Amino acid sequence: MFPIYKKELQSFFYTPFAYAIAALFLLLFALPMANMISDLGKNTSVSANMMPFSFTEMFYSVILYFIFLLPILTMRTFADERKNGTEVLLMTSPVSVAKIVIAKFLANVTVYLFMIAGTLIFPIITAIKGEVVISQLICAYIGIFCWGLMYIALGMLISALTESSILAAIIGEVVMFMLLFIDDFANSGFMSQFPKAQSVLYAFAAQPRFAYFSEGFVRLSDLTFFASAIIVLLVWTYIAIEKRRWNRG
Amino acid sequence: MITIENLTKYYGSNRAVNHISFTINDNEILGFLGPNGAGKSTTMNMIAGYLPMSDGTVSIYGADITKEPLKAKKNIGYLPEIPPVYPDMKVKEYLSFCAGLKQVPRGERKDEIERVMKLLKVKDVEGKLIRNLSKGYKQRAGFAQALLGNPKFLILDEPTVGLDPNQVAEVRAIIKDLKKEHSVIFSSHILSEVSAVCDRVVIINKGDIRAIDTIENLERSVSASLTLHIKVKGDRTKAASVIEMTKGVKEITAIDDEGSSIYAFTVQLEGDFDTARDAIMAECIKNGVSILEIYADKPNLESVFIELINRPVKKSGLEELLEETPDESGEAEGESDENSEEKEEE
Numbered sequence: 271m272f273p274i275y276k277k278e279l280q281s282f283f284y285t286p287f288a289y290a291i292a293a294l295f296l297l298l299f300a301l302p303m304a305n306m307i308s309d310l311g312k313n314t315s316v317s318a319n320m321m322p323f324s325f326t327e328m329f330y331s332v333i334l335y336f337i338f339l340l341p342i343l344t345m346r347t348f349a350d351e352r353k354n355g356t357e358v359l360l361m362t363s364p365v366s367v368a369k370i371v372i373a374k375f376l377a378n379v380t381v382y383l384f385m386i387a388g389t390l391i392f393p394i395i396t397a398i399k400g401e402v403v404i405s406q407l408i409c410a411y412i413g414i415f416c417w418g419l420m421y422i423a424l425g426m427l428i429s430a431l432t433e434s435s436i437l438a439a440i441i442g443e444v445v446m447f448m449l450l451f452i453d454d455f456a457n458s459g460f461m462s463q464f465p466k467a468q469s470v471l472y473a474f475a476a477q478p479r480f481a482y483f484s485e486g487f488v489r490l491s492d493l494t495f496f497a498s499a500i501i502v503l504l505v506w507t508y509i510a511i512e513k514r515r516w517n518r519g
Numbered sequence: 520m521i522t523i524e525n526l527t528k529y530y531g532s533n534r535a536v537n538h539i540s541f542t543i544n545d546n547e548i549l550g551f552l553g554p555n556g557a558g559k560s561t562t563m564n565m566i567a568g569y570l571p572m573s574d575g576t577v578s579i580y581g582a583d584i585t586k587e588p589l590k591a592k593k594n595i596g597y598l599p600e601i602p603p604v605y606p607d608m609k610v611k612e613y614l615s616f617c618a619g620l621k622q623v624p625r626g627e628r629k630d631e632i633e634r635v636m637k638l639l640k641v642k643d644v645e646g647k648l649i650r651n652l653s654k655g656y657k658q659r660a661g662f663a664q665a666l667l668g669n670p671k672f673l674i675l676d677e678p679t680v681g682l683d684p685n686q687v688a689e690v691r692a693i694i695k696d697l698k699k700e701h702s703v704i705f706s707s708h709i710l711s712e713v714s715a716v717c718d719r720v721v722i723i724n725k726g727d728i729r730a731i732d733t734i735e736n737l738e739r740s741v742s743a744s745l746t747l748h749i750k751v752k753g754d755r756t757k758a759a760s761v762i763e764m765t766k767g768v769k770e771i772t773a774i775d776d777e778g779s780s781i782y783a784f785t786v787q788l789e790g791d792f793d794t795a796r797d798a799i800m801a802e803c804i805k806n807g808v809s810i811l812e813i814y815a816d817k818p819n820l821e822s823v824f825i826e827l828i829n830r831p832v833k834k835s836g837l838e839e840l841l842e843e844t845p846d847e848s849g850e851a852e853g854e855s856d857e858n859s860e861e862k863e864e865e
Contacts, residue, residue, distance in 0.1 A: 272619070273619030273620045274620065276616075277616045280608075280612070281607060285607065354603070354604070355601040355602070356604065358597070358599045359599075359603035359617070359620070359664070361569045362567045362569050362592060362595060363620040363621055364588075364589045364590075364622060365589075515569070515570060516571050
């Protein structure tokens with residue numbers, strides 16, 4: 271299992287891939303921060319009940335960028351193995367498919383941690399110049415971490431379903447986008463005609479759960495939601511790979 | 520010993536491999552021969568544990584590939600049709616990854632990588648990206664991977680495809696050498712290669728085994744109808760009548776005039792070759808026809824191969840016959856077979 275993990279990391283870090291994606295992530299993170307800070311200066315007189323500048327607000331907007339970055343991170347996971355014909359190598363070596371999936375998941379998570387770690391610089395800068403509510407920040411980080419893990423597992427599943435990594439990225443973006451706005455859709459006037467369907471859809475919504483994290487709550491039910499989503503997606507990935515072996519041709 | 524029993528693979532309703540059984544003995548090179556689309560790669564993928572089989576068992580030194588895959592796979596080195604190399608890795612990096620994957624103990628890894636690099640002569644490109652290597656080097660890097668950890672059983676799917684003649688000779692020599700410590704199954708559609716390297720051959724077509732035997736036995740098996748070439752000097756009609764009347768001669772198929780009353784006869788024999796030849800010679804001498812030259816077309820593996828793959832399969836039972844009936848025209852069957860091969864290659 272470890273050799274696969276190591277190989278995956280090498281393919282990220284020996285190439286500009288991980289650095290480019292982390293840099294892009296930082297840039298996308300920096301933009302709303304810069305905006306918010308400049309708004310803070312402008313708007314103090316406009317509205318009395320304006321939210322104070324907070325990182326949790328920022329994380330909220332950053333989630334949207336995940337949709338573009340995480341599929342790019344995960345797109346190659348299995349699609350490239352198939353394209354190169356190296357899937358055979360992995361499958362015929364004395365490593366079980368479950369271990370392959372876990373190793374690849376952990377490698378993606380490591381790159382993801384690397385990306386997130388870079389964003390720590392913003393609270394640090396803020397802490398120097400102002401004040402940071404550490405407890406809330408930690409909760410928001412836990413939330414964003416869980417969310418990212420779920421998207422990575424989802425991206426891997428999609429990568430396991432196709433041979434083209436570009437296709438995996440595009441499908442990933444569409445699915446993740448839908449998942450992000452599923453609660454908005456569930457709350458829409460159209461869906462309120464079907465309360466049962468609405469509640470089912472709402473159960474899949476991750477955003478309201480993330481909202482709790484960003485407000486400083488770590489609820490067991492939310493953690494369970496993310497954990498079960500990750501497990502389901504990884505098991506599904508495993509099944510998708512096995513199924514394709516059986517159905518090939 | 521590797522035992523393959525009743526191995527079957529369906530792609531949908533299309534049967535790619537049909538109940539094949541054979542064994543590979545220790546220190547034996549088994550050739551796996553068949554035209555394109557015969558089911559060679561499918562079979563090898565199943566033996567290696569990449570493709571699950573629809574039916575049947577594969578046992579690698581006592582470990583069933585589906586029941587104890589990890590144990591069985593430890594003894595397998597597999598070189599698939601397309602070498603499984605990562606274009607973004609350097610050769611040495613790749614082999615070191617594979618060594619880890621195959622659980623070569625950490626302390627032995629370095630020596631093991633050096634050993635296979637030397638054996639396959641990829642040492643001089645060890646620092647190059649695989650992406651930039653020629654087909655021959657990629658193939659050899661893939662081959663080197665299969666030898667890592669010295670697995671007892673090697674599965675080589677067309678290992679010499681895409682190599683230049685010099686490399687082909689080298690790789691064949693390596694395979695022959697592997698026999699000392701390994702059992703090898705080796706697929707090819709090149710006959711000369713198989714006859715040069717293998718101890719025994721399995722001939723397969725459209726998923727059916729056509730023959731399992733040593734090369735010598737196979738050659739002998741089709742020698743029932745033989746062609747004899749006789750050059751005689753003298754009267755043409757007399758020679759012809761003498762030859763034709765001899766016992767064991769089926770017919771004279773051609774008579775060529777070579778000038779100065781020398782005639783070349785092409786004669787089809789039936790029955791035992793040696794008796795017929797001796798009879799012809801005796802008759803000619805008795806009747807005063809002088810023989811200048813007499814030789815037979817030696818059947819080679821090529822003709823054996825062509826005959827075997829074109830020979831209709833004997834149906835083992837009514838059930839099997841009935842199973843065949845949906846594909847009525849032979850052509851359609853051929854086409855669907857081709858399709859399945861294409862899909863396989865994808």
